[in-house]
Amino acid sequence: MTAPTLASTVHAATTYAPARSRAHGPTAALWHAVELHRPPAEVDGACELTVCGSLARVAVDEQWPTVARDVCPSCVVLTS
Known part of the structure; x- marks a missing residue:
C-alpha cells in the first residue's frame, strides 16, 4: 500500500506545498507556500x-x- 502523493518540495527537513490565494480588494491572487504538518x-x-x-x-x-x-x-524568502 502506498501513501497518497502530493507534489511538494522538501527543504531543510520541511515539506512545502504551493497554495493559491484569492484576490482580495486591490491585491492580486498569488501563489504561496504552505508548510505541511499533516499527511497529504x-x-x-x-x-x-x-x-x-x-x-x-x-x-x-x-x-x-x-x-x-x-x-x-x-x-x-521564508522558504529559501
Missing part, C-alpha cells in the same frame, strides 16, 4: 495558513517552488 491526504485542496500568514487553497497537483510569475515574495 488531509490537505487535499483545503485552505491552509501559508508561511507568510495568508490563507490559501493548497494545489495538490503543483510543486513548490512554483515557476509562476505571480508568487508571494515573502513566501519565497
Whole structure:
C-alpha cells in the first residue's frame, strides 16, 4: 500500500506545498507556500495558513517552488 502523493518540495527537513490565494480588494491572487504538518491526504485542496500568514487553497497537483510569475515574495524568502 502506498501513501497518497502530493507534489511538494522538501527543504531543510520541511515539506512545502504551493497554495493559491484569492484576490482580495486591490491585491492580486498569488501563489504561496504552505508548510505541511499533516499527511497529504488531509490537505487535499483545503485552505491552509501559508508561511507568510495568508490563507490559501493548497494545489495538490503543483510543486513548490512554483515557476509562476505571480508568487508571494515573502513566501519565497521564508522558504529559501
